[in-house]
Structures are given as structure tokens and as C-alpha cells.
Amino acid sequence: MDHQGRKSENRRRLLDEGVRLLLHQGYHATGLQEILGRAGVPKGSFYHYFPSKEAFGAAVIAHYIEPFIVQLESWLERPDLDPLGALESYFRSLIAELQANDFQGGCLLGNLMAEIGDTSDICRQALRRALHRYRDKIATALRRAQEQGLVGRGRPPEELADFIVDYWQGALLRMKIERSITPLERFMDQVFHHTLQ
DSSP, X not given: OOHHHHHHXXXXXXXXXXXXXXXXXXXTTOOHHHHHHHHTXXXXXXXXXXXXHHHHHHHHXXXXXXXXXXXXXXXHTOTTSOHHHHHHHHHHHHHHHHHHXXXXXXXXXXXXXXXXXXXXXXXXXXXXXXXXXXXXXXXXXXXXXHHTTSSOSSSOHHHXXXXXXXXXXXXXXXXXXXXXXXXXXXXXXXXXXXXXX
């Protein structure tokens, strides 16, 4: 592997470890040396990849949301599901994964919003961009569902999508303290059997 390829691979490993550590330990409890050690990247080389811990945090946020965007898109592109059914199936798949992981971690975005959302402008902007990307994908699905007559047109799809994202984040936080699927089931019932009817 050439130098550029090695650098790219090291950066990816740092981001992967960043997601794992920040999800389970939080931003402030995670040190740069621990990240480097877990990623197998030489100590002292962090600043070859990121100008600061805050910039690293922002990159971790973007890295974290990408698979969720891809996963959501893959559900929405399924020809056997209408947009509403695809959204419901997507959230059901997330719940199954959270249950399989014994409700550990929750959502990195929600965790970091609570921990550093009002203290780091760089990370706040990254969180905002990630949430807006996610919300916009959901809004696109809801717009299609409205066009197909599956969801009423009484509220704009962006407003409905904001409600879904906000409710989901709250349900995830409640899930962590309850160590129960119940808040997520309430989310599913409220969103798919009441709000979107």
C-alpha cells in the first residue's frame, strides 16, 4: 500500500474507533492516545490526520451518520415497499439492532448533542448537518407518501420529519435509562399509527 493509501486507511481506522469510543464513553472521557492505540496508529501522529480533537469529533459525526443514510436509502429504494412501509421497516430494523446490542450506546448524535452540542461550535455544526441530512431523507419519503395518498397533506413533510427525528432521539435516550424496548415501541405506535395517519 502506498503512502496515500496507508494514510487514508489510518484515517478510516481512527474514525471507526472514534465512533465506537465516543458512543460508549462520550467525547470528554475519550482521549486522543486511547483512540490512536485502539486504531493501531502511531502515537503522536494524530495531528497528521486532524487539526484538533474538535475537528476529529466533527469528522466522526459525519462518518457515523453515513451508514444510516445508506441504510435508509436502501429501504426507500426497495420496489416491494411503499414509502411509508419502507420507513416503518427501516425503524423496525434499527430497533431490532438496538435490542440485539442490549440497548447499549443509543445514538451518537443524541449523545453528543447532550454532551457538547452547546460547547463546541465545530461539533454543533457537524451535528446539525448530520441531522438535517437524515431529516431530509425522511422528508423525501414522506413527500412521496403524501403524493401516493398514504399520508395526509395537512402538515409539510419537513415538519413531520422533524417530529420523527426529535421523537426518535428522545425515545433512544429513554431506552438507555429504561433498558427497555418500550420507548421505541411507543415511538413506532405514535408515529405510524397516529401521526402519519
